[in-house]
Amino acid sequence: MNILLVGSGGREHALAWKIAQSPLLKRLVIAPGNPGMDKLGERVALKATDADGLAALAREMKADLVVVGPETTLEAGLADRLATAGIPCFGPTKKAAQLETSKAFSKAFMERHEIPTAGYGVYERLHEARQALTVFKPPYVIKADGLAAGKGVAISPTKREAEGEIERMLGGRFGTAGARVVIEEFMDGEEGSLFAVCDGQRALLLGGAQDHKRAYDGDLGPNTGGMGSYSPAPVFTPELVEAAERNIVAPVIAGMAREGMPYRGVLYAGLMATTDGPRVVEFNARFGDPECQVLMMRIDGDIVPLLLACARGDLTRVDPPEFRPETVICVVLAATGYPDSPLEGSIIRGADQNFGPHVQVFHAGTRRRDDGQLAAAGGRVLNVCARGKDIAEARQRAYAAVRKIDWPGGFHRTDIGWRAMEREAGSAG
Incomplete structure (x- = not known):
């Protein structure tokens, strides 16, 4: 099979890694990909939002399947163009993708079909959104309606902070994605x-x-x-x-x-x-x-x-x-300053070494310099993933691999999986 994979992040590297193991695969093309995928398939320098260019590439390579990674590609309507060309696409049409690309659409859909979710309101005007805060109880959940790269959600403990978030969103912080805001009831739980x-x-x-x-x-x-x-x-x-x-x-x-x-x-x-x-x-x-x-x-x-x-x-x-019966954990290595202003260009050493059979390192935001060195080129840069018989062993293997990567320009959390660790400790006790 000829397969086209769209995207360039850690998610797409993981998909490429898994697809490349298929005995059905004849040719894997990745657009645009990242340096970590170089040994898995052919990379083509097309943006993930270039639906026309991607559809043309799929026709040119006689793709038997197109796999879409990022939500921005779905919003651009690639699945619709591929349907017209008769090429199977793993990914919904632009209309169906509104479940993600518009929180207002999603909430209204759940309301129509009685799917359990939080109470909500949708607002375009600042004074209406401010007034709505009197109806909701703190903490206040404020969401930009459209796609905001996973950063368009704020949980504000006070009314003043909620008003500030609303002003920033409606004021253009997320561009057109924040032209409407959704205010939701806070749900308590895990x-x-x-x-x-x-x-x-x-x-x-x-x-x-x-x-x-x-x-x-x-x-x-x-x-x-x-x-x-x-x-x-x-x-x-x-x-x-x-x-x-x-x-x-x-x-x-x-x-x-x-x-x-x-x-x-x-x-x-x-x-x-x-x-x-x-x-x-x-x-x-x-x-x-x-x-x-x-x-x-x-x-x-x-x-x-x-x-x-x-x-x-x-x-x-x-x-x-x-x-597989094991637990798997992923530790994200991010560039200093992420998420607001990540620093790009810092050199990363040791990410391409063999970490053993239980560990995989997926690239998320990297580039290869002219001198061959790996450099940071995004906010989230590397994903260090490890398997283990339980969460404790998976964590130990993942963080041992993290320590082998020399990257002064990055940072990571040291407590990934803490909820599962607490559960394991509780059950053991």
Whole structure:
């Protein structure tokens, strides 16, 4: 098979790593990719938002499957162009991707289909949003309506801070993505991410993961795109997963089909485990980052038939995915100053060494200099992932690998997986 993979981050490196293991693969082209993917396939310098150029590339290479990594590609409408060309695409159409690209659309959709989520309001005018704060109780959850690279959510403990966040969002902090804000009821509980692959009519669960959004240890500092993750996530008990599949995943797939937007690709359901059962925090229309990295290392066997079955609209022809029994953890190495003003260009040494059979390092924001040295070229730069028999062993292996990478220009959290560690300690006690 000829496969085109779109994207350039750690999520796409993990997907490329997994796809490259398939015996079905003949040719893998990655656009635009990053230096970590050089040994996995051919890189083509096309932006992930260049839907016309990507569709032309897919036709030129006679792609049997296109796999979309980032949400920006979905918003650009690549799946729609590929459908016109008759090329299977793992990723939803622009309309279906609104589950992620517009929080206002997503909340209204959940309201129509009685999918459990937080109460909310949508506002375009500053005075209306300020007035709405009198209806909600602190802490206040403020979200930019559109895509904001994982940074468009603020949880403000006071009304004054909430007003400041609203002013910044409506004032242009996130461009057009913040032209509307969504104010939500705060949900108390533990959050996790549940993934399902979908063919427009059916869904198969891929299991869950937990990530760490805050920049610093102890869940302190600004929100980021994610500083680490691990899977499986103990918060996803069998009872919670069953309730989420019945009350959330199945109604979403059925509702999207009824509304003329059949959903094909991966559905990421960010869930809050509350005393009343799972409730939706948000939907993403693609694999999470860095959750994708730990999922790819847990899935056992060939992933390509699963992706192709979703793209062709028939999951009945493939077996459900199987998973390795280990726990996998991912530690994100980010550039100093991330998320607000990451410093680019610092030299990274040791990232390409062989860390052993239990560790994989995925590139997220790197470039290769003319002299061959690896340099930082983004906010989140490297993802150090490791398997272990439990969370403690996976953590030990991941952080041992982190210490072998020489990068003074970066930082990382040292407490990834702390919730799972506390659970393990509690059960052991």
